[in-house]
Amino acid sequence: MAFKSIRGTKDILPPETARWHYVESVVREVFHRFNYKEIRTPIFEQTALFARSIGELTDIVGKEMYTFTDRSDDSITLRPEGTASVIRAYIQNNLGEAQPLVKVYYIGPMFRQERPQAGRLRQFHQFGAEAIGSLQPEVDAEIIAMTIQIYKELSLAKYALKISSVGCEKCRPHFKEILQNELRKIAAKLSPDSQRRIEENPMRVLDSKDENDATLTAKMPVITDHLCAECARHFESLKKYLTSFHIPYTVDGRLVRGLDYYTKTAFELTSAELGSQDALAGGGRYDLLTQELGGKATPGVGFAAGIERLMMVLEKKGFEPAADIRPALFIASADAESRAWSVATTIDLRSEGIAVEADFLARSLKAQMREADRQQAKFVLVVGQRELGSGRAILKNMKTGEQNEIPLDEIRKQLS
């Protein structure tokens, strides 16, 4: 084969694009109902934006970014996630000056150079939302409720919501020290991966998939027991809201997010139907990010969800939306002269807003009927010399098989 798509990238082809249209329309509709407005940022940014927001030491920045130098010798990176760009746009365009709470959402591709596997691609798609400007736990609750609502409206039932608080600049460093001290005591018994993580990211040791590690760390302290008064109050309030929203959740003090910028609330939605990469969506609060990126100190909360993973679950359920593009009418023609008429009429009707298809292969009537069937056309109009002469033709309802002779100039009326 001459050219192939880049490893870890995929073509999304017609029957499947209908599913994407459906999912995107549901997602947009829910966002709009929650009064979030769409923001579209460039898919590439200065490398430093991601390095500073996501964190130099994270895997994403350390080894997964698509980074290159452009012809002006600037370091450019394809966005690995959405929040950094949104906050950059928020600061750059002074969005906070027009209103105190800015609520935006995005849908689009993200890029990470990882080894592809089930539910993991190098170009993948996310939808997500950010609420920038409020410290209130009500906003955290709204974001979570909105996330859940989207999955509900897609008739997805089998997921689990895990929530936690990762603390703030006051309580997290404290806890990190306590945990590291505990972990160092048993370091020798831990897996090599976990030993490395003790210094790099101790919270992740608690999340290890290694059975032995899990046993050894079962009684280790968790952050949710070591929050400062303010973080604890915030977390309690969030839990109350979720309960009042009738949203079931489990508190998982070991929940870790892959990005450094999170403070207080962290949450994750997982699906048991996904295999190893089971996170459907994740998010949390990032009260320090805006000032870290050079803006006025402004709190924020957000989430992001993987569209391909959502598709995997929908496919597993056998979900198949009705074809979103199908002609209202197919004009079948019996000969060259009527074909000319049918093409001209097709263009006319289309300009009037009617979805029409005709024969463009000069095929037999039978083949045209087959084509109309394949396209799931609602009606077929059969025209030939006779019809052009008499001004009346047969209109066939493809679902019922019913045929009626109608005057050609009444075709618009018949279709409406």
Added chain:
RNA sequence: GUGGCCAUAGUUCAGUUGGUUAGAACGCCAGGUUGUGGCCCUGGAGGCCGUGGGUUCAAGUCCCACUGGCCACCCCA
């Protein structure tokens, strides 16, 4: 980045201990119906057997490398 499995028509797959013209189903095209879809019947087109090298009289089949896919680790959406 590491590991395991895999790579044959458009698609999903068969292909005996290496042995003549590589098969099926579905899909596609045409005919059965000289102006009518779906079901049925008949016929047809369509394969450098992932790429490169090696072993052999002989390779889709065995060996090696590469590329790609799948799955897992890592990490995450």
